[in-house]
Amino acid sequence: MKKRKIEIMDTTLRDGEQTSGVSFSVSEKLTISQLLLEELKVDRIEIASARVSEGELEAVKAVTTWATANGYLERVEVLTFVDHGISIDWMLQAGVKVQNLLTKGSLNHLTHQLKKTPEQHFSEINQVIELGVKEGIKTNVYLEDWSNGMRNSPEYVFQYLDFLATQNIERILLPDTLGVLTPHETFKFLKDIKAKYPQIHFDFHAHNDYDLGTANALEAVNAGIDGLHLTVNGMGERAGNAPMASVIAVINDFLPEIEISLKECSIYKVSKLVETFSGVRIPANKPIVGENVFTQTAGIHADGDNKNNLYFNDLLPERFGRKRSYALGKTSGKANIEKNLQELGLKLNDADLKKVTQRVIELGDLKETVTQDDLPYIISDVLDSKAYQDKVKVESYVLSHSKGLRPSATIAIKINGEVYEEHAQGDGQFDAFMLALSFLYKSQGKLLPALIDYVVHIAPGSSSDALCETVITWQTDKKTFKTRGLDSDQTVCAIKATEKMLNIMEGQMQEYKGFEYQESSSK
Ligand SMILES: CC(C)C(=O)C(=O)O
Numbered sequence: 001m002k003k004r005k006i007e008i009m010d011t012t013l014r015d016g017e018q019t020s021g022v023s024f025s026v027s028e029k030l031t032i033s034q035l036l037l038e039e040l041k042v043d044r045i046e047i048a049s050a051r052v053s054e055g056e057l058e059a060v061k062a063v064t065t066w067a068t069a070n071g072y073l074e075r076v077e078v079l080t081f082v083d084h085g086i087s088i089d090w091m092l093q094a095g096v097k098v099q100n101l102l103t104k105g106s107l108n109h110l111t112h113q114l115k116k117t118p119e120q121h122f123s124e125i126n127q128v129i130e131l132g133v134k135e136g137i138k139t140n141v142y143l144e145d146w147s148n149g150m151r152n153s154p155e156y157v158f159q160y161l162d163f164l165a166t167q168n169i170e171r172i173l174l175p176d177t178l179g180v181l182t183p184h185e186t187f188k189f190l191k192d193i194k195a196k197y198p199q200i201h202f203d204f205h206a207h208n209d210y211d212l213g214t215a216n217a218l219e220a221v222n223a224g225i226d227g228l229h230l231t232v233n234g235m236g237e238r239a240g241n242a243p244m245a246s247v248i249a250v251i252n253d254f255l256p257e258i259e260i261s262l263k264e265c266s267i268y269k270v271s272k273l274v275e276t277f278s279g280v281r282i283p284a285n286k287p288i289v290g291e292n293v294f295t296q297t298a299g300i301h302a303d304g305d306n307k308n309n310l311y312f313n314d315l316l317p318e319r320f321g322r323k324r325s326y327a328l329g330k331t332s333g334k335a336n337i338e339k340n341l342q343e344l345g346l347k348l349n350d351a352d353l354k355k356v357t358q359r360v361i362e363l364g365d366l367k368e369t370v371t372q373d374d375l376p377y378i379i380s381d382v383l384d385s386k387a388y389q390d391k392v393k394v395e396s397y398v399l400s401h402s403k404g405l406r407p408s409a410t411i412a413i414k415i416n417g418e419v420y421e422e423h424a425q426g427d428g429q430f431d432a433f434m435l436a437l438s439f440l441y442k443s444q445g446k447l448l449p450a451l452i453d454y455v456v457h458i459a460p461g462s463s464s465d466a467l468c469e470t471v472i473t474w475q476t477d478k479k480t481f482k483t484r485g486l487d488s489d490q491t492v493c494a495i496k497a498t499e500k501m502l503n504i505m506e507g508q509m510q511e512y513k514g515f516e517y518q519e520s521s522s523k
Helices: 026-040 054-069 087-092 107-114 118-134 146-152 154-164 181-194 212-224 244-252 264-279 300-305 336-346 349-365 372-385 429-441 490-505
Strands: 009-010 044-049 075-083 098-104 138-143 171-175 200-206 227-230 390-401 405-415 418-425 450-458 468-475 482-485
Touching: 009 244, 026 044, 026 054, 026 098, 026 264, 026 405, 026 418, 026 468, 044 054, 054 087, 075 336, 087 098, 098 107, 098 118, 098 146, 107 118, 107 146, 107 482, 118 138, 118 154, 118 227, 138 146, 146 154, 146 171, 146 181, 146 349, 154 372, 171 227, 181 212, 200 212, 212 227, 212 244, 227 244, 227 450, 244 264, 300 336, 336 372, 349 372, 390 429, 390 490, 405 429, 418 429, 418 468, 429 490, 482 490
Parallel strands: 009 044, 009 227, 044 075, 075 098, 098 138, 138 171, 171 200, 200 227
Antiparallel strands: 390 405, 405 418, 450 468, 468 482
């Protein structure tokens, strides 16, 4: 069966730039245009509104210069106005060959905003179209507020379409300017229009005010529309336009009779670039391109993925240049941990896997964000902890850090069931902690090993509540050894590493000689 081709016009650089607070630079517009046409393979791009600013003129010139050299000029469009040819002059300066002329698609807009009759409006439109023809510029015509026009003044819309059918134009662009259509209405309005003017190319331009942009785009295609306007990440005026990634996936998965030229596998790359250039973060749950949408969080899902891919749908991440991941947190089961270990090339026995899983769940309970990068640290901490007896426990502590006062520590340490308390000031919180500890041990006639090295590792690419690992090297008169601590707080890491040292030393204090902990120490 021969497929019906739908043209995709990307308007990220025009309507998308109308997202509040967004302005693309010249080089950003050029880079995005290149990616859209060459990599994503959209059919057409709308890159600016005419007459906006000097900077915009520069940006459009940069795109048209590149597009001319690479054979894309006919696919680069600019929104223009019914302004007796001022926009056409701007287009000539910018080197653009296709204008998308903004006209009124509802009687309401025509009478209240332009205060003109349909006949006056049509005559001025005809003038601009003819000027364009004279200058070698092709015209597509936008019917602004067309959706409300269909609801409230359909006679005007059809009178206008009858007029346009006689004009020298390429396409008619039908926007749901205020994003008010339901999918049912979208289908009905477009079906009626296509039935009356089957020879004309119509594009549909959805807005997303009710979050119906994708559904309306789907119904527009079902109704026989010839082209769709989309934006990367759904950027655009107010709630934005129909999002490129979702609409493309819907067409590919649910409309097998439709052909589009877009390369799904480039969608994510373009989305991330637009996110960076625009400064508008992609919501984590945004279908196809959001951070979380290919992450299985529940252990039961990871388990099901191992058993005949029970929790997969057709939206496979690889289609879009992405990868499935398995979250680590309080709902992770063993299967999630195993999936992450596999990726790291690690294998644990059942007992250790259970311990690591338990530790990840505990961290998740503390609202810590645990990432795959943290896993090697957690494993080393959990496996390392097996080596220590629990004879000494840091029961509680208060660490203070304030302006103008020396950091101080009050600590309570349980040694073989007995709790001892001590207090000290130091050069930093951990220094104060160590001093208090050395006073506490000294009062029992014991000296602690000297701290000779202190190294902090933070898991690569981690967020602000990332886990860190502190490795401390200790020295007695006879041996040097290391202990490590893991936490999201650096001082707590060091205290955990110190607690392990105390357990190693417990019972050996007579055997090894420690050192006075810093002469300058004060209580
Ligand atoms: C400016 C116009 C074409 C528009 O984006 C709309 O009506 O939605």
